[in-house]
Amino acid sequence: MDIYVLLxxxxxxxxxxxxxxxxxxxxxxxxxxxxxxxxxxxxxIKQRDELGGEVTIVTVGDEEAEKxxxxxxxxxxxxxxxxxxxxxxxxxxQYSTAxxxxxxxxxxxxxxxxGGNVAIDEASGQVGPRLAEALGINYVTTITxxxxxxxxxxxxxxxxxxxxxIETSLPLLVTCQQGLNEPRYPSLPGIMKAKKKPLEELEIDxxxxxxxxxxxxxxxxxxxxxxxxxxxxxxxxxxxxQVKELISLLKDDAKLL
Amino acid sequence: MALFTPTDEQTQVLDMVxxxxxxxxxxxxxxxxxxxxxxHEIVEKMKELGFFGFTIPEEYDGIGIDxxxxxxxxxxxTRHWMSxxxxxxxxxIMAYIVEKYGTEEQKNSFLPKFATGECRGGLAxxxxxxxxxxxxxxxxxxxxxEHYIVNGSKMWITNARYGNTxxxxxxTDTKIKPRYKGISLFLIQKGESGFIVQKDIEKLGYKGVKTxxxxxxxxxxxxxxxIGGEEGKGFKQVLGGLELGRVNVAARxxxxxxxxxxxxxxxAQERKTFGKPIAEHQAIQLKLxxxxxxxxxxxxxxxxxxxxxQEGERSDLEAGMAKLFATxxxxxxxxxxxxxxxxxxxxxxxxxxxxxxxSPLMLIGEGTNEIQKIVISKGLTEKYKx
Numbered sequence: 001m002d003i004y005v006l007l008x009x010x011x012x013x014x015x016x017x018x019x020x021x022x023x024x025x026x027x028x029x030x031x032x033x034x035x036x037x038x039x040x041x042x043x044x045i046k047q048r049d050e051l052g053g054e055v056t057i058v059t060v061g062d063e064e065a066e067k068x069x070x071x072x073x074x075x076x077x078x079x080x081x082x083x084x085x086x087x088x089x090x091x092x093x094q095y096s097t098a099x100x101x102x103x104x105x106x107x108x109x110x111x112x113x114x115g116g117n118v119a120i121d122e123a124s125g126q127v128g129p130r131l132a133e134a135l136g137i138n139y140v141t142t143i144t145x146x147x148x149x150x151x152x153x154x155x156x157x158x159x160x161x162x163x164x165x166i167e168t169s170l171p172l173l174v175t176c177q178q179g180l181n182e183p184r185y186p187s188l189p190g191i192m193k194a195k196k197k198p199l200e201e202l203e204i205d206x207x208x209x210x211x212x213x214x215x216x217x218x219x220x221x222x223x224x225x226x227x228x229x230x231x232x233x234x235x236x237x238x239x240x241x242q243v244k245e246l247i248s249l250l251k252d253d254a255k256l257l
Numbered sequence: 258m259a260l261f262t263p264t265d266e267q268t269q270v271l272d273m274v275x276x277x278x279x280x281x282x283x284x285x286x287x288x289x290x291x292x293x294x295x296x297h298e299i300v301e302k303m304k305e306l307g308f309f310g311f312t313i314p315e316e317y318d319g320i321g322i323d324x325x326x327x328x329x330x331x332x333x334x335t336r337h338w339m340s341x342x343x344x345x346x347x348x349x350i351m352a353y354i355v356e357k358y359g360t361e362e363q364k365n366s367f368l369p370k371f372a373t374g375e376c377r378g379g380l381a382x383x384x385x386x387x388x389x390x391x392x393x394x395x396x397x398x399x400x401x402x403e404h405y406i407v408n409g410s411k412m413w414i415t416n417a418r419y420g421n422t423x424x425x426x427x428x429t430d431t432k433i434k435p436r437y438k439g440i441s442l443f444l445i446q447k448g449e450s451g452f453i454v455q456k457d458i459e460k461l462g463y464k465g466v467k468t469x470x471x472x473x474x475x476x477x478x479x480x481x482x483x484i485g486g487e488e489g490k491g492f493k494q495v496l497g498g499l500e501l502g503r504v505n506v507a508a509r510x511x512x513x514x515x516x517x518x519x520x521x522x523x524x525a526q527e528r529k530t531f532g533k534p535i536a537e538h539q540a541i542q543l544k545l546x547x548x549x550x551x552x553x554x555x556x557x558x559x560x561x562x563x564x565x566x567q568e569g570e571r572s573d574l575e576a577g578m579a580k581l582f583a584t585x586x587x588x589x590x591x592x593x594x595x596x597x598x599x600x601x602x603x604x605x606x607x608x609x610x611x612x613x614x615x616s617p618l619m620l621i622g623e624g625t626n627e628i629q630k631i632v633i634s635k636g637l638t639e640k641y642k643x
Contacts, residue, residue, distance in 0.1 A: 066265075067265060067268070067269070070265060070269060071269060071272075074269060074273075185273055185276065185277055185306055186269065186273050187305065187306045187307050188270065188273075188306055188307030188308065188310065188311070188320040188322075189307045189310075189320065190307075191266060191269050191270055191273065191320075192266070192315065192320060192321070194269075195265075195266055
């Protein structure tokens with residue numbers, strides 16, 4: 001089994017984020033592996049341990065992403081690939097990333113590609129499906145269970161809280177949803193071993209791509225933080241009156257009813 | 258952290274530990290502490306992740322992490338719950354003594370098992386009448402053919418309840434002068450008869466981790482478990498082990514100081530009196546300014562001592578200073594944090610009262626701060642001899 005994981009380095013949305021001049025300040029943010037991609041790494045390792053083969057983690061990003069790749073290796077992946085776009089791509093978008101990955105995967109024989117359901121920064125959830133389309137392979141998004149037997153994959157897919165059972169065949173791309181597994185910590189021996197594992201660095205040149213080939217199709221106009229949460233309001237008076245008031249507020253103010 | 262720029266690998270270790278503390282220790286610490294329950298689940302997870310091999314060299318299947326990173330790990334764990342750091346510390350001092358002074362056979366047979374946590378424990382050093390005054394121990398080991406027969410009792414033994422392997426300090430010669438020349442250390446394991454863990458000692462703080470009394474009644478130890486294979490070397494071996502011990506007690510003082518400071522500076526910005534956050538009142542600002550400075554100084558001293566230890570330089574003076582300063586900082590800051598929290602700090606709803614109960618132990622453990630001052634003074638007089 002040749003298993004690949006698509007991994008994104010992203011800022012931690014649980015930590016403080018400072019936006020200035022329409023950008024998130026690098027200094028202020030903490031960077032992590034996109035949490036949904038952690039499910040992918042965990043699942044890839046589990047499938048490999050069961051079925052044999054190799055896990056390769058691929059990321060499109062800059063030098064800084066090496067740290068997250070090493071963490072993936074420390075968790076138990078075998079190899080990592082950093083496609084470094086720092087010098088060639090000012091602002092990529094989902095199109096750019098999917099295009100780069102498409103070219104990268106063209107000469108690979110991937111049996112299984114796993115990615116996060118979404119990245120918590122932009123949450124578009126597009127790169128996985130776009131890549132699968134471009135490669136012409138099957139894909140299932142938001143999976144919560146995966147069982148592979150030969151060329152067949154049995155999958156539970158989360159459908160807004162319900163479960164859809166799907167059977168499909170390899171090669172296959174899946175995107176992972178919360179509930180699929182419990183990602184392990186990189187163990188200390190794992191961290192020590194990770195430094196000796198291969199980490200290949202490529203530029204888009206190496207993939208015979210030009211800047212023009214991967215230029216973003218979208219433009220980011222503005223980046224801003226969500227408004228501060230305002231204090232709630234406690235209704236007073238008789239219960240009946242409170243209910244009436246609540247309904248009228250939901251109707252007229254919030255326009256929810 | 259200008260004095261120390263971690264490598265990628267050290268950062269990875271620290272990130273993992275941070276993440277582990279946040280997810281595995283933080284959510285359960287208060288409850289387990291208040292019930293005085295041993296954190297079995299946390300210990301099992303630490304075993305799996307290799308925590309018990311932190312400072313054991315890679316050639317013995319350990320992680321071989323440097324002492325600076327190690328001290329930052331201990332700071333991090335203590336920031337969340339000191340007792341968990343205690344479970345690791347005495348185990349790793351035991352490993353350190355074996356690595357430094359053990360015979361090849363002892364190193365090869367014990368260190369890999371220490372690293373996985375299969376053999377886990379600590380030091381059985383103190384007695385009712387012998388703490389900082391190690392020479393005064395009275396537990397005896399008498400040679401009998403290929404064995405030694407041990408009789409006596411030990412007090413305040415961390416990990417005695419749930420550990421299985423210990424370094425035991427005994428007298429193999431009770432008549433020799435000076436007295437310290439009669440001290441010998443043994444690697445002992447539970448299982449043989451005559452090794453009796455008696456009651457767990459009730460304590461002010463440092464809950465969860467059991468501190469117990471051990472009694473030895475004709476307990477048989479094989480001669481090849483005498484550390485280094487030679488009698489009378491125990492005192493020097495203990496002092497060598499406590500070099501690491503002092504760095505990690507300093508790191509625990511630092512961890513408590515940080516916990517108290519971080520909780521206090523957060524609370525000071527949330528809590529309002531007289532129409533503004535208390536952090537804007539000068540009375541509180543004076544406290545926070547001083548607390549932050551002490552915290553920083555404690556960290557720098559601790560890292561300096563750890564660096565010297567790592568580089569193999571003589572570090573008793575620096576380690577003593579770090580231990581003294583950082584543990585006093587832990588004690589002072591937890592009491593200042595309580596004042597900043599006011600009545601809330603005195604309740605069990607907040608962690609401040611725990612820091613307040615845990616921190617005095619650090620003033621006493623690993624050589625009291627009073628003896629530290631004397632040792633530091635002697636070291637300084639030697640250094641500045643006219």
